[in-house]
Amino acid sequence: MTAIVVGGGLAGLVAGYRLAKAGRRVTVMEATTRLGGMIHPVEVGGVRVDAGAEAYAIRGGAARALCEELGLELAAPAGQPHLWWPRGTWPMAEGVLGIPASLDDPALGALDPDELETLTRDGELPASVGADASTVGELVRARLGDGAVRRLVAPVAHGVYALDPDRMPLNAFAPGLLAALAEHGSLLAAVASMRHPGRAAVEQPVGGMYTLIDTLAERIVDLGGEVRTASPIVAVAHAGPDFVVGLPGGEKLRADRLVLATPGAAAVSLLGRLAVDVAAPPIKKARQAVLAVEHPGLADGPVGSGLLVGESDPSIGAKALTHYSLKWPWARRGDQEIFRLSYPENHVPSRTDVMADASRFLGVELRDAQITGFAAVTWDAMPGRLDAPVREFVLDTVAKAGIDVVGAWLDGNGITAVVAGCDRVTG
Template sequence: MSTVVVGGGLAGLYTAYRLTLAGHKVAVREAAPHWGGMISPVEVGGILVDAGAEAYAVRGGLAHALCTELGLEVAGPVGTPHIWWSDGSHPMADGVLGIPGSLDDPALEVLTDTERARLAEDLTMDPAVGSDALTVGALAKARLGEAAVSKLIGPVAEGVYATTPDHLPLVAVAPGLHDAIAAEGSLIKAVASMRANRTPTVEQPVGGLFQLVEALVDRLQDLGADVRAAAAITHLRRSGQGFQVHTHDGEDLQAERLVLATPASVSVRLLSPLGVELAAPPVNKTRQVIIASTNPALAEHPVGSGVLVASRADVRAKALTHYSAKWPWAASEGVEVLRLSYPEHVFPTRQEVIADASLLTGVALADSEVTGLASVSWDAMPTRIETANRDYLISEAAHIGIDLVGAWLDGNGVVNVLAGCERVQA
């Protein structure tokens, strides 16, 4: 069967790979001059690093299995993440989503004695308390108290997932937590049991997550798939029992089957002439600035793998990743790489970026010590949509024989995207 996949991000490439293995004659067309969408590299200080997504969740094993199948070596992150308050940085709880697995966790130093006592009540509380909670926030409030949510969990939810604990579904980020509480008797003990084996919760291919994209493209080409970037699709037409796909440079492709792995706005535009009228969900914007610095104090990794900013009174950035500390392969002799995340409305100058990096790391960086700087903006970050809405969107396209995949449907994150692609029947 001839199949055209429109979109060369992770969703499009993985779907094309699965269909090619199943015997389909597959063509992939990507509008951008590069593959991967938000999984792409940028060079800073002579080092290629991830400009967008940098790791995948280990849960489920789907991403790890794909990397193994493609011959990619993988590794977990190194270093302890921190949370930055106006009085300095403190270690993040060594647990799950900012929830500690012990009363001795150094992260609890941000709590007052009264707040720590409230958190400790979890150990003697009825395990059934919070059993009806659907979100991380609801569960933690019931068992640990408001202060634990705002000071320990809130910065993690906002910094990692760009949402609040009350909008973070347990089924999506910690599906086994309720069962662990029932088995262990408390939330703290449940977290300790989940962290007992100390295996990383995230990992990436050594060399950067963008290596996964490059490996998929290489494998597709080896298998004989027709893949081409810088080939935007202008419109689609019905053609007999299939579709005719037109590119901006005059190419016409015939397809018995069609998969749209494009952003929501593009999918909506391409479907409209075929009689499928959908509304694109809203999107978020985010901005990252990556810098390379030769300041020797950074080699001591003063904030471990980085910091999430809990109090932005004195700083513009919302997070800093010490990329070359977190992923040691990126360390180059005498050069350290930092990645700062900014809210969509903040457009920092070079001096402001250096000031933020200095404040968050506790290392005074001179302008002359910043040997590389790259600013990357992502203007179409998908937002989470309800399952019923997702199913409706998918079914409307399926009525005319088109499959929809991508983060705008299944949520951000490599694992979510890969799992969503599995519904495309080979």
Template sequence: MTQVVVVGGGIAGLLTAVRLGERGHSVTLLEAQPQLGGMITSITVGDALVDAGAEAYAVRGGTVRALCDELGLAVAPPRGTSQLWWQHGSNPMATGVLGIPSSLDDPALEALSSDEYQLAAAEPQLDRAVGADSITLAELVRLRLGEAVLTKLVAPVTRGVYALSPEQMPLAEFAPQLLPKIAQTGSLIAAVAQLRGPGSAAVEQPVGGMFRLIEALRERFIAAGGTLHTNAAATRLERGASGITVCAADDLRFNANQLVLATAAQPAARLLATLGVELTPPPVRTIRSVILTAKKPEFAAHPIGSGAVVAEPDGVGAKAITHYSAKWSWAPEHVFRMTYPPHTRPTLEGAVGDLARLTGVPITAADITGFASLALESVPTRISPAERTAIREQASAAGVALVGAWLDGNGIAPAIAGVAQLLERDWVNSAPASAGDMPHTGSET
């Protein structure tokens, strides 16, 4: 029987454990934290159980929807419209890709002057070769739609969502389908329309929250006979005659014929170092947010729509705000989520001030029924394909497989792709056990 140990219970590790268990391997999953999920977690704020980490997934490609369907999870798109918040007021965010509109009738284009709009409106008549050699998102948008679309529509979105300027966003990584679609359709706006699809939402979530996906995968893993240990941080790896022993907290030891590390980069590097594999983990960034619940009748009018990206701070500390209750039909009223620059430490007083300024609703701390300040401190940055290949090869030479956001990219779809790549390995597809050897129920500690 192949004994597999998966270290790390985020989406990549949990899905890996599920797939290997369903293929007949004996799988033990170790998670350092009390709960599974990694960057997909839940929190109770006031009386509301909501997402503390990622709250939606990208619809593009259909891979995440397929997983939700497989797990029997109903999904729903967001309600309402998103805004760009400026000192003088708000205007709608473009319905498209990365702030690029999919139609010249998009209300977001009302933010442009007459001359700026005319420049953008001429884009479909440009030669399809214009911008074909663009490397970054900024270069492509500037060449085809003009500087105003870049600064007024695209840059606020990329800075608010990705904490990156369009100049820092290679098309090959963030929008690899745009250039081929322009070559096909002859227009950037037409390309975005095809990628987005008529009337379709760019994101959605399992009804009840993203954390429902983690709950469903955990149940699936246990049903497949897996063994789950939480509060079990792996501390070192020891090579043995038949594989690798994983040493964990509380003197726990787990023997693995095959080992999969699905942790963040730094823990993976520390564990690999105990086998003599020296890796320099890529840098990480912090995502800082605040969740507020409030009792205020004025919020029922959804004054900020489903949320807004702050395009012009003007004394506002938050980078973006989501009216969670307006965005997701199942959510209790009224839940707000605001993201902040990573170096800040938002307080209740500061968050209340930002909420009042962004929504236009007078509110004080007395109206707040719940407050949480959160930080995801190991969010990976992107690495090049060459770096990714080199890291995987180093680990593989030591008998260790790697999956996770720091290698595969942030988001559920990249996690699914990374797991699919692992499942192509020879040992995964070998016959691991006879029917009599297989466990019938899993366990959880």
């Protein structure tokens, strides 16, 4: 039993590992010179840190279970995230998706008096208000007002999930919330019932998410498989019940199982050569900058673990900042602090831009002599979300063709979603 996995990102390596554990002789083929896809380290200030995905959601359990299976040490993030507005910075609501669990939450300071008054009426509304909502935005707007959507929930939705709250189905992003609303009578009380104080929503392997990539590749090889980089697939075809893939130079590989774990456009192209016609979702760019700094005023974390920008400001280019070495203390070295800043796809940040934005967010003036490392990374193919009927059509079509397809373009952005999607290859 043999399997060829095309793509050496997270999906390809998880699929390859699962198949190798099931007894198949696996070959993972990655077109570029490195593994990991959007899980990618850069070195700044002598420290390797994540420049792509840095953590996974605990909810769902798939990513945590995989890391535990591999024996990786796990860590929850430290510090409190914040929301930045031109008029001030407030802690992010300690609730669910930016929805507060209490009227005492400091995050409510971001609301103006009228917006706050609307929100406080949540406890006076009958439980039926919002009970028929289908999205996060619809529910919050019905019970807490549009101000709560714009100032508390939207920055989290945009910054964490790259989605509008009105595009976030409740059953996917907040399962159980409507049932809790029916039971407790108000949205704040419902959120409070679902919260687990002291329990983080995300975590990562100590040393960075890329340790998961390194470990998966090692385990595939330990199980008798092969992981090859700089190996683009230039041809794919049926050969009786098997599949044959071709590489530059004429090399061909044959296997009875084919897994496509590439970005959407590449997967669709390869499927087309096998007479399978599907469409990939639209893509967009994502830009990150990583800054290592030595400054005496940063050790205590002036914005906690980081911040999301709640309202655009012409003088600010970044849309989020993570105090990486505070959030993940293993990355701290002496007095050096590490920050990650996220930028819109149309903004290519220079070192000067990043220093200026970080200075504004942190409330300190960073000088060039204090910068001990800098890196900028662009991700060219961040997939959009497939509507559920389209996704089901793709899965049904490739299954009928006897081909496995996995990856973020099909299963959703987020490490947990990608890992869970790989269960299909052994299901």
